[in-house]
Amino acid sequence: MAADDATPVSSPLTACLQESPIRPATEIGRACRYGDLVPVIEARELTKVYGDLRAVDAISFEVAPGESFGLLGPNGAGKSTTMRMIGGTSLRTSGTLLVNGLDPEIHGPEVRASLGVVPQTDNLDTELRVRDNLIMYGRYFGLPYSYLRPKAEELLEFAQLTEKATEKVDNLSGGMKRRLTIARALVNEPAVLLLDEPTTGLDPQARHILWDRLFRLKEEGVTLIVTTHFMDEAEQLCDRLIVMDHGSIVAEGSPAALIRQYSTREVLELRFGSDRNAALVDQLRGYADSIEALPDRVLLYTGDGEAALAHVRADGLDPVTSLVRRSSLEDVFLRLTGRSLID
Numbered sequence: 001m002a003a004d005d006a007t008p009v010s011s012p013l014t015a016c017l018q019e020s021p022i023r024p025a026t027e028i029g030r031a032c033r034y035g036d037l038v039p040v041i042e043a044r045e046l047t048k049v050y051g052d053l054r055a056v057d058a059i060s061f062e063v064a065p066g067e068s069f070g071l072l073g074p075n076g077a078g079k080s081t082t083m084r085m086i087g088g089t090s091l092r093t094s095g096t097l098l099v100n101g102l103d104p105e106i107h108g109p110e111v112r113a114s115l116g117v118v119p120q121t122d123n124l125d126t127e128l129r130v131r132d133n134l135i136m137y138g139r140y141f142g143l144p145y146s147y148l149r150p151k152a153e154e155l156l157e158f159a160q161l162t163e164k165a166t167e168k169v170d171n172l173s174g175g176m177k178r179r180l181t182i183a184r185a186l187v188n189e190p191a192v193l194l195l196d197e198p199t200t201g202l203d204p205q206a207r208h209i210l211w212d213r214l215f216r217l218k219e220e221g222v223t224l225i226v227t228t229h230f231m232d233e234a235e236q237l238c239d240r241l242i243v244m245d246h247g248s249i250v251a252e253g254s255p256a257a258l259i260r261q262y263s264t265r266e267v268l269e270l271r272f273g274s275d276r277n278a279a280l281v282d283q284l285r286g287y288a289d290s291i292e293a294l295p296d297r298v299l300l301y302t303g304d305g306e307a308a309l310a311h312v313r314a315d316g317l318d319p320v321t322s323l324v325r326r327s328s329l330e331d332v333f334l335r336l337t338g339r340s341l342i343d
């Protein structure tokens with residue numbers, strides 16, 4: 001299927017490719033990015049089995065063009081496996097999957113050309129300097145130097161790496177490597193960017209720089225598909241998400257809708273000291289809609305945390321520390337699975 005009825009917006013890439021014998025790398029992706037209503041991803045009963053393990057177990061979801069879509073779940077939930085099937089680097093066991101209307105197992109090259117892929121582990125070429133990583137990656141797509149030279153400068157600027165252009169990759173910090181990997185994934189101007197755990201292992205400052213770069217892409221209309229086990233990342237980046245556990249989807253919606261549906265407005269966190277938290281759970285039940293006991297604290301789910309705290313204190317229970325906060329996706333996950341996202 002070609003993007004025949006959608007005129008690609010003119011860019012240096014499309015301009016130079018018109019003169020080139022190779023097929024426009026982003027033709028299919030751009031059809032979606034500029035108004036065609038084909039879902040970017042349509043997964044139906046998508047399944048991947050490794051031996052006895054159902055790593056991805058009959059999941060169904062759709063991603064709309066321009067949406068920022070998240071797969072949130074703990075390690076082992078099946079997020080990376082799903083991403084690899086979308087990217088066409090892993091064959092599915094069963095189910096159907098369309099990426100920009102095409103099956104990645106049949107139209108691998110077209111699908112790969114329409115996507116930017118940021119794998120969970122950086123796979124930059126350490127033999128090459130920073131700028132050359134961008135240029136050589138573009139060469140794999142068959143893009144000409146006349147396009148790639150200015151594009152590399154633009155992407156270095158985007159990734160805030162202009163001053164590192166001639167450095168060795170090994171000299172970059174973790175955050176810089178991640179930004180370079182993202183910049184590299186953008187070399188073919190993909191309409192869809194797959195980001196597998198974009199900020200895992202980064203310090204808070206590096207994460208915020210990266211989130212800022214991703215916001216910019218979202219503003220430009222790039223569809224972001226992000227996996228993460230960080231609820232704050234999912235809340236920051238995702239318009240809508242699926243919560244995955246053991247290969248299945250356990251909930252789906254916007255962060256706000258999931259919190260409304262599965263949690264209370266507020267959470268009162270109480271610490272009574274590690275030896276007393278569990279012992280007090282039964283006594284605390286009456287103060288909240290529901291309760292979760294973690295090793296280090298007890299969570300009381302309630303519409304009004306301060307009121308619950310006042311009751312607890314009035315009855316002579318004296319926590320060592322108390323905190324009232326709004327519910328988060330972490331609470332949603334805890335409610336759905338009885339486990340914390342980060343073990």
Ligand SMILES: Nc1ncnc2c1ncn2[C@@H]1O[C@H](COP(=O)(O)OP(=O)(O)O)[C@@H](O)[C@H]1O
Nearest residue numbers: 050053055073074075076077078079080081082
């Ligand atoms: N190539 C593989 N062979 C066998 N098992 C795998 C393979 N890749 C992943 N798995 C298993 O599939 C499950 C899901 O893995 P993965 O998709 O990497 O989860 P996530 O990215 O959510 O942490 C895990 O139990 C993992 O050990």
Ligand SMILES: [Mg+2]
Nearest residue numbers: 079080081120
């Ligand atoms: Mg993973």
